[in-house]
Amino acid sequence: ISAAYESLDYDTSINSVLVDEERTKGFQFVRKKDMARWLVVLITGVLTALVACSIDITIESLSSFKYQWLKECTDKGVLTGVLIVPFLLWAALNMGPTLIAAILGSYIEPMAAGSGIPQVKCYLNGVKVPRVVRIKTLVSKVVGVTMSVLGGLAVGKEGPMIHSGAVIAAGVSQGKTTSLSKDFGFFEYFREDHEKRDFVSAGAAAGVAAAFGAPVGGVLFSLEEGASFWNQALTWRVFFAAMMSTFTLNLVLSAYNGVPGKLTYNGLLNFGKFDDLTYEIWEFLPFLLMGVVGGLLGALYNYINKKLTGFRMKYINTPWKKIVEALGMALLTACVAFFMIYCMDDCREISESAEYPIQMFCEPGKESAAASIWFQTPEKSVRALFHDPPAAFEWLTIGVYFVFYYFLACFTYGLGIPSGLFIPTLLCGAAWGRLTGILIKFMFPDQDWVDEGKYALVGAGAMLGGVVRMTLSLTVILMECVGNITFGLPLMIVLMVAKWVGDFFNEGLYDIHIQMAGVPIMGWEAPSLSKNIYASEVMNRPVVTLRSVEKVSRVVSLLQSHTHNGFPVVDSIPEDGQASYFKSFGTLRGLILRSQLTVLLKHKVFNENTELWQNSKVDIHLFRQSYPRYYTMEEVELTPEDLNMTLDLRPFHNPSPYSVMACTPLPRIFSLFRALGLRHLVVTNDNNEVVGMVTRKDIVRFR
Amino acid sequence: ISAAYESLDYDTSINSVLVDEERTKGFQFVRKKDMARWLVVLITGVLTALVACSIDITIESLSSFKYQWLKECTDKGVLTGVLIVPFLLWAALNMGPTLIAAILGSYIEPMAAGSGIPQVKCYLNGVKVPRVVRIKTLVSKVVGVTMSVLGGLAVGKEGPMIHSGAVIAAGVSQGKTTSLSKDFGFFEYFREDHEKRDFVSAGAAAGVAAAFGAPVGGVLFSLEEGASFWNQALTWRVFFAAMMSTFTLNLVLSAYNGVPGKLTYNGLLNFGKFDDLTYEIWEFLPFLLMGVVGGLLGALYNYINKKLTGFRMKYINTPWKKIVEALGMALLTACVAFFMIYCMDDCREISESAEYPIQMFCEPGKESAAASIWFQTPEKSVRALFHDPPAAFEWLTIGVYFVFYYFLACFTYGLGIPSGLFIPTLLCGAAWGRLTGILIKFMFPDQDWVDEGKYALVGAGAMLGGVVRMTLSLTVILMECVGNITFGLPLMIVLMVAKWVGDFFNEGLYDIHIQMAGVPIMGWEAPSLSKNIYASEVMNRPVVTLRSVEKVSRVVSLLQSHTHNGFPVVDSIPEDGQASYFKSFGTLRGLILRSQLTVLLKHKVFNENTELWQNSKVDIHLFRQSYPRYYTMEEVELTPEDLNMTLDLRPFHNPSPYSVMACTPLPRIFSLFRALGLRHLVVTNDNNEVVGMVTRKDIVRFR
């Protein structure tokens, strides 16, 4: 577990200055805040959708340009017999954008690399991942993911869109940006971790809604990832954000598609509408088997990717190595694609939906099926596998494609570029799902219920379930993506079976990456058989405590010599020497955070500076001003006189921190942390004297 | 707030006997319990659906018999000019079933009256409503609701189905029934409030899924009502229960409808499939207005019903009065229906879907539109208003129908019969929604986007939102009911506006009924401006405490003289006399429940009975055996010698009860209660001495 990650202060400290604010501002302020919350989620939803649209549209137009050019070049190459030119062009068109993405993801903002979902998940879990909700991250991510998709890599744009939603929510709600160091002064009262985290969950939901057009799925995604601290009013706001996001998305895309205002236009569905998705009851048998296969393939995928990530952490650890790796991958993808198109001899009638039919070595009027699947973005390939008419692909084409793409996708995830995981996984799944459909059709040639597209959808679900191991939200997202409700049951069963099978071998891919990054993420439930582990075994001691009225010099030296972020406040600290096992560190009076102490020191709120107090400038704003980056000890400048003064902590500390007795079993501690989003828990003895501290990291050790 | 309601012990007390069980049974037991949980939700889902199907099918066949008979009689009456006979037949056919329903709902099991949703909501909120999850309640409810729908009253069957799901879940998970006093011995380890409540939430979701065919809506319903204690594994089980329930329902209904195994048959959707539900962006304006109207109508509905409920509580308080009232209502409904059919002169071509076309005074080949809407169950009327072709009803017919039905429905809810609220509310809404559609069509005659059915749907949503004030789950339920995803956004906006407008005047109807019944239900968030209310103001004192080793006679006398359900366990109780304001009642060591004490007394687990201890029969089973009804003090028979013995509470009490200091502000207490499902919270002073007790009822006082 890495020490770089700090927890969020989700549990608001209700100290005197906060109560004062409530008392002076009254009910008006409560109402104003409530309205502001709705406003923030509204803006978040709209902005998230706009960002998602611009990614969509940019990719769409640039890639149509790319594939048009490639097609012309290929056609010419086939005529003249010189196929090296289109290959080189392809390689260049892959490597160019990839280079930009790789520079963004390694030099400019390493936090922008990857899908962003693990980071959002950690944030919702209560861990502050540095720089994860910065504007700079957003920009790098948005530009980067556009480039990586354009670079033809096996990546999707959905994960980054979800991350974008989270960043936008954080940015809007704070009314200031750290990246551009600009403070608009809006929404000053939302500058605390509790509010910010709530908005981020709305942003993530808006992101899902914008990425997949799945508002309910978005809400459920936020729920599945961050449900421990949840309430109804928040749920509604999250839903509202998701709905606004879908609405905006549909509005813009319908205009882009030439049907402005037609919000129910089916072309807006990501994977096309499955109109008549019927199934017979005996089809559950193949579905169940596909769930098992999905679980196995997913577990293998995760296994390979885990090894690879370990390798990357060890050897590919400088920006330029990452760039070289990404470029290599882009080249490899071009090679594989070209190789397949060159070798696979699967010709078919040109389908109406074909945008860039490539004839290759087929007769005139026909196109190469292998080329058709490679000459488009992965998202469109998913759509093709779902909806292309029966017998559009030969089994060999799809089989070879699946094998190549499976490994390409697996190797690509974890490169130093912004890259989503959903679409490539769905694509692998759709490929083997369609293969299964072809197989079943081969076995039962006279049955009319065998629809290859349906099996592609089931396969896609199974594969995704096997890799990421979510069930509820994914089921709903897939249902919304294909605009079909009645098919929810098979999808859900397949996802669940895939998850169960996969969980037998390893964890979900996001969790693997989170673990490997050493983030102290908390599980959903206390480990089983932990009822006989007690607080006294979990806690850390000795405890660094502060007196209610403390000398400035002692505060300063403690802050300098310890990295802890929270200190119990006690009446008086017992002299050393009475060392028993349960040595106490004073009777608990409260808890003060490092951030609060630094503010007090910076502004010299000392007992001796009475003029400060009389002007009553010591209020909650003082603390909100510097959120979220509090002063470091270097920024606090104190004169020797200051050091001799005293600091009264009582108006600022949290006078009622949650505390438990030393005999409390781990499951109870766990539920306190989970349900209340705690950061520090004080352990006391029978007389309410501090004997230990528990933080997230202490609990996470028990698995 | 009534004292009749006790809280659930959602917070499991981890005492020595429980830890012993974990230690001896090990990981095997954890796995076994986990499998058993899945099994329980599976059975719950299937049984709930079967119960729902049998209600559906019984109503369907009996009502087709009823309306067939009525139709023949009416046709004859029109021919002969003697319309009094069909009227009398109608009245009799209404009053007969209503009588049965009323007897069930007042004499047999009063808990079966009403929709059941308020009771389920209270249970999920953590309040033990007596007899709510009994088999007897289930049977009365199921038979009763069938009869009330058959009686032609303005009631639905959906609420009771949800309640049935909850009862089934409780029954299955406990493996025993109190009503039939039969113990199957299954699932003994689920006999505690925590597990039971979790299963009930799955059952409620299964109920929604079975009632509306809306699995996702079911999960969200459980979330909206009971989301405070929630975790991911539970969510999945809830979803699984809902899915199994939908699956079973579709399986049985598809067989009943003659398309066995065709699980995606559209006829299974409750309100028929809206295939092409498009909308233009400017339609948001009428939608918003309809939301406002829905909110106003809903608020009025709730206001009238509230007054009426007050009246009923005061004057209609004996079973026979309730029966008379229900019969009167049945008669009134028949009168209104007959009056409308008699007076309204709205003839139309016989539609293909018409099952019992009534000619009345129309020309041959035509039918009376007013009769068509009354000659069917309310659910089918909703479907007709949604899907009947344009101009199927004249505006006057619908207008009159709406006015009558609004008041009928409003008066009917709260009768002493099992009766759901959803369908009548939807029906009112659909009526005025369709009316709005007709109006808009009248204003813009040339526009083709005006679809009366669509406006009926929006009206139905607005009305339901205005009456019950849920948003997220209702949106999804409606989406799933009409099999259309793209229309989710307008529905959600309408529901939200209706809720906002309604909330301006009063609460949702379920909440009104809960309040009037005096149930101590907890809100979602602490009241605003409560940060300066401290535990010392909330708590109750003096506190009745017990010593760790206590004389049996004192335990007995305390249990007899106090009704409290939880007692802090202390080292020694300070002598009286040191009366200060913060008088303490001993240093906190643990907390013991009344139920645990009665078990100890009943089985005479006293220090002096050492042979008991050596046989080690004193384990967790002793406590589970008697769950959920523990012994009363009369059932505990103690000899005078027993009274002189001593009781060691230490192995049985909860050694680490949650406690807070007297200076803790209300919001923190509130989140503890909400997030952890607490029943008792001990308030201590700075030295960990007990100074007060807080229970749910103390908190609920602050609104």
Ligand SMILES: Nc1ncnc2c1ncn2[C@@H]1O[C@H](COP(=O)(O)OP(=O)(O)OP(=O)(O)O)[C@@H](O)[C@H]1O
């Ligand atoms: N005031 C304190 N005195 C002694 N030990 C502490 C104190 N605060 C935290 N700890 C312990 O220090 C160890 C390292 O935790 P760390 O210093 O990162 O805590 P933190 O920074 O307060 O928490 P987080 O990093 O999650 O915000 C943990 O085992 C924790 O229990």
Ligand SMILES: Nc1ncnc2c1ncn2[C@@H]1O[C@H](COP(=O)(O)OP(=O)(O)OP(=O)(O)O)[C@@H](O)[C@H]1O
């Ligand atoms: N051991 C106790 N000593 C003194 N007061 C108590 C004790 N237990 C509960 N109370 C108080 O008694 C009042 C009535 O509560 P009641 O006796 O119904 O509590 P309860 O039965 O323990 O809780 P619930 O009814 O919710 O299960 C409340 O104000 C509560 O704070």
Ligand SMILES: [Mg+2]
């Ligand atoms: Mg730290």
Ligand SMILES: [Mg+2]
């Ligand atoms: Mg009580």
